[in-house]
Amino acid sequence: ENLIDIVAFVEIFNEFDGLPFCGGYNTEGPGAEETKKLRLLHENAIDKLKERYPETLVGFDTWQVSVDPEFIPRNIDVLNFHCYFLQFI
DSSP: OOOGGGOOOEESSTTGGGSGGGTOTTSOOSOHHHHHHHHHHHHHHHHHHHHHOTTSOEEEEESOTTOOGGGSOTTOSEEEEOOOOOOOO
16 A cells, blocks of 8 residues: 555564563573573564665664663664653542
């Protein structure tokens, strides 16, 4: 539909570092070696997306401010942190 020009960026996983195979929410996450393996898999998937859709920015989405930098794919265009706001009335 020629709508790609209105897409800000895409993400492969929503809140990647909170997924069960990445340690889940509110945990310390996997160890250093597993973190590097997960990052490499993520980077490979991002490379494939960029080959197919070079005009589209690819982001990494995290649920926490203190994400392990080793988790973050080195080939992303956007680092996206989900910041939720809850107001009690």
